[in-house]
Amino acid sequence: MAGVSDAGPDATISLIMRDIDQNKLDVALTRTENLLRLYPNFRLAHLIRGDLLLARTQALTTFGNASNAPADRLADLRDEAVMRLRGYKNRPAKDAVPRYLLQMREDQNHAIVVDTQQSRLYLYRNDKGRPIFVADWYISQGKAGAEKQREGDNKTPVGVYQVTGVMPPEKIGDFYGKRAFPLNYPNEWDKMQGRNGHGIWLHGVPKDTFARPPKASEGCVVLANQDLDALSSYLQIGVTPVIISNGVEWLSLDDWQNERTALNKEIESWRADWESRDINKYLDHYSDRFRSGNQNREAWGKQKRDVATGKSWIKVDVRNLSVLRNPGKEDLVMVSFEQDYRSSNLSNVAKKRQYWAKEGGRWKIIYEGTL
Amino acid sequence: MRRSNSPCFRICVAALLALSTSILATTAQAQSPNPLAEAQTLLQQGQQSQALDKVERALAANPKDRQARFLKGVILAEMNKLDDAAAVFVKLTEEAPELPEPYNNLAVIYAQQKQFDKAKAALEMAIRTHPSYAVAHENLGDLYAKMARQAYDRALQIDSKNTNAQAKLNLLRDLTTASTPPAASKPVIVAAATPATKAPAPALNPQPASQPPAANAPVAKPPVTVVATAPVTPVTPAAAQPASKPATTTAAPAEDDKKAIRTAIQAWAAAWSNKNAKEYLSYYAKDFQVPDKKARKAWEEERTQRVTKPGEIKVSLSDIDIAVKGSEATVRFKQHYDSSTFNSASGKTLAMVQRNGRWQIQQERIGR
Numbered sequence: 001m002a003g004v005s006d007a008g009p010d011a012t013i014s015l016i017m018r019d020i021d022q023n024k025l026d027v028a029l030t031r032t033e034n035l036l037r038l039y040p041n042f043r044l045a046h047l048i049r050g051d052l053l054l055a056r057t058q059a060l061t062t063f064g065n066a067s068n069a070p071a072d073r074l075a076d077l078r079d080e081a082v083m084r085l086r087g088y089k090n091r092p093a094k095d096a097v098p099r100y101l102l103q104m105r106e107d108q109n110h111a112i113v114v115d116t117q118q119s120r121l122y123l124y125r126n127d128k129g130r131p132i133f134v135a136d137w138y139i140s141q142g143k144a145g146a147e148k149q150r151e152g153d154n155k156t157p158v159g160v161y162q163v164t165g166v167m168p169p170e171k172i173g174d175f176y177g178k179r180a181f182p183l184n185y186p187n188e189w190d191k192m193q194g195r196n197g198h199g200i201w202l203h204g205v206p207k208d209t210f211a212r213p214p215k216a217s218e219g220c221v222v223l224a225n226q227d228l229d230a231l232s233s234y235l236q237i238g239v240t241p242v243i244i245s246n247g248v249e250w251l252s253l254d255d256w257q258n259e260r261t262a263l264n265k266e267i268e269s270w271r272a273d274w275e276s277r278d279i280n281k282y283l284d285h286y287s288d289r290f291r292s293g294n295q296n297r298e299a300w301g302k303q304k305r306d307v308a309t310g311k312s313w314i315k316v317d318v319r320n321l322s323v324l325r326n327p328g329k330e331d332l333v334m335v336s337f338e339q340d341y342r343s344s345n346l347s348n349v350a351k352k353r354q355y356w357a358k359e360g361g362r363w364k365i366i367y368e369g370t371l
Numbered sequence: 372m373r374r375s376n377s378p379c380f381r382i383c384v385a386a387l388l389a390l391s392t393s394i395l396a397t398t399a400q401a402q403s404p405n406p407l408a409e410a411q412t413l414l415q416q417g418q419q420s421q422a423l424d425k426v427e428r429a430l431a432a433n434p435k436d437r438q439a440r441f442l443k444g445v446i447l448a449e450m451n452k453l454d455d456a457a458a459v460f461v462k463l464t465e466e467a468p469e470l471p472e473p474y475n476n477l478a479v480i481y482a483q484q485k486q487f488d489k490a491k492a493a494l495e496m497a498i499r500t501h502p503s504y505a506v507a508h509e510n511l512g513d514l515y516a517k518m519a520r521q522a523y524d525r526a527l528q529i530d531s532k533n534t535n536a537q538a539k540l541n542l543l544r545d546l547t548t549a550s551t552p553p554a555a556s557k558p559v560i561v562a563a564a565t566p567a568t569k570a571p572a573p574a575l576n577p578q579p580a581s582q583p584p585a586a587n588a589p590v591a592k593p594p595v596t597v598v599a600t601a602p603v604t605p606v607t608p609a610a611a612q613p614a615s616k617p618a619t620t621t622a623a624p625a626e627d628d629k630k631a632i633r634t635a636i637q638a639w640a641a642a643w644s645n646k647n648a649k650e651y652l653s654y655y656a657k658d659f660q661v662p663d664k665k666a667r668k669a670w671e672e673e674r675t676q677r678v679t680k681p682g683e684i685k686v687s688l689s690d691i692d693i694a695v696k697g698s699e700a701t702v703r704f705k706q707h708y709d710s711s712t713f714n715s716a717s718g719k720t721l722a723m724v725q726r727n728g729r730w731q732i733q734q735e736r737i738g739r
Binding site: 043044045046047049050051053054056057058064065066069070073074077 | 512513515516518519520521522523525526527528529
């Protein structure tokens with residue numbers, strides 16, 4: 001699949017490894033030195049260069065033959081090499097779509113999907129709801145891996161987020177690079193799961209660093225400064241979805257289309273049943289474990305019933321719908337929309353969020369709230 | 372813990388040797404004492420500024436004297452006036468691009484200044500002028516190792532601030548080694564550059580072996596590689612090896628002898644590695660030519676002390692070349708000496724004799 005990464009360092013590293021396999025060490029060295037001219041602080045490339053130079057004087061025994069090297073740093077660079085090579089090699093097939101991007105909002109020009117297992121970030125363009133691959137980059141995640149639960153657990157959260165703002169360099173310091181984009185962790189679902197912590201950002205690296213090891217941050221997603229620069233131009237604050245997965249599921253376009261149609265049908269059915277003022281049919285879309293603030297399904301149902309009895313008609317419009325699947329084993333979908341509610345005695349417009357979960361083969365609402 | 376091989380750069384020992392030999396000859400008729408020979412001696416004694424004075428005096432009389440200028444470059448390099456030294460060698464490479472030595476020394480200086488790309492280019496020039504120029508090849512290998520080290524340091528964010536100090540020490544040591552050269556190393560290369568210097572080599576006594584620093588050497592001393600390898604195989608004059616006769620056509624090399632010699636020198640190296648001084652000394656013939664005209668007993672004591680010095684060491688031999696003539700043999704090899712503080716690889720030549728069925732060392736010289 002063509003993309004920005006085809007011209008990036010991972011493509012070159014792959015070529016260097018191929019050269020080494022084919023015993024073209026001089027070609028590999030030239031390629032490495034060219035790479036270092038582009039990225040002088042690319043430590044992994046320095047390591048490879050060291051090996052290629054040392055190969056001219058002695059037999060090599062391993063990747064990274066530096067003697068007296070701090071073992072942890074060497075291990076970090078080896079991990080980075082593995083992740084970069086694997087991530088580049090395993091880029092998704094041309095007609096594969098990340099399962100999470102079921103329905104992008106019209107104004108969501110792009111979406112970000114992060115795969116913590118592959119140490120990779122994928123950028124997708126919204127082509128009338130269908131995600132089209134744009135680029136992918138190497139990233140670092142939390143020191144302790146993914147699936148954040150607690151403050152200070154050094155893990156990267158898994159879920160559906162968005163960038164909530166941008167922090168300039170003078171506010172964050174050199175360590176985080178040229179800018180940082182905070183994410184809205186913990187989101188409603190995280191809070192419901194009792195997850196806590198804060199300050200999960202997308203950010204860059206210090207000036208003297210090209211990239212950090214695959215597991216390096218306190219939970220943030222870290223990109224090379226140049227990659228973050230490239231990514232920044234696509235980001236819409238408060239709009240662009242950032243979905244972090246511990247192993248992206250890829251669907252064929254057909255499967256993706258089926259899943260998307262099924263969900264859109266359920267959402268439409270919920271909207272129509274609300275308009276019908278048949279509260280039993282309406283409540284049938286809500287799970288037994290439904291919560292909204294302090295209300296459970298029963299309280300929610302009672303309130304809706306009370307409200308509906310005084311009305312001769314209800315009209316509900318769902319606009320700017322986005323349907324984003326939550327990564328993980330559970331079938332869970334985050335649905336966001338603008339709700340235009342009109343009725344015989346009350347009208348309002350609100351930004352709504354729901355979580356739908358699949359229960360016994362049917363999608364049901366387990367959370368609903370106003371944004 | 373054994374530290375990694377720290378590459379070092381051999382400032383052109385051989386050329387220097389040739390200088391010292393030819394200087395005596397070329398200037399003998401002009402005046403005595405010879406200022407360049409004196410400069411050599413002073414440099415060997417570590418009196419660089421006095422050595423420089425002598426060279427300057429020689430240059431005042433003959434400003435174009437290449438050997439004097441070369442020596443000036445070496446002295447300046449040792450005084451750590453690297454830019455000045457580099458300027459001297461650059462000028463020499465411009466004037467005599469056919470000579471490998473100035474390129475080689477220029478590379479050594481560039482390497483010390485961490486200008487590895489320039490060092491590499493200079494060494495490649497040295498090799499281009501003389502493709503078989505061993506010193507340049509070895510230096511290039513060391514340079515690659517040093518560049519690799521630098522690359523690893525960058526990769527692993529290791530602070531390599533003291534690399535400069537290391538390089539400087541390496542250079543000093545090289546010149547120290549140069550001060551006790553093999554008797555007759557006379558590279559063809561330099562002879563060509565210095566017309567008609569056929570004077571006999573001065574009677575310099577070789578060191579018994581490359582000598583590791585004393586055990587109580589300063590802690591800052593890095594592992595270094597001392598190599599006193601002459602660029603070309605020296606022509607051993609008859610005087611240095613009284614027993615050797617002109618080659619006879621009947622002298623077919625006896626494979627059994629070669630095997631026995633190989634076994635003997637490997638055992639000699641093993642005894643050294645194992646710090647078994649008694650066994651080590653048993654490989655030396657009764658009429659072994661003790662260096663520096665020392666008494667045999669004094670030499671044995673000195674060797675015993677050195678060999679049994681505390682600390683793990685390993686002596687190994689490679690590139691062994693054996694030439695047998697009857698009951699005599701010339702054995703050339705590369706001697707690798709590794710200890711916790713010091714690594715060296717030096718060329719060695721042994722004159723060996725067979726006595727009572729045993730091959731023993733009659734003469735031991737640095738250089739091959």
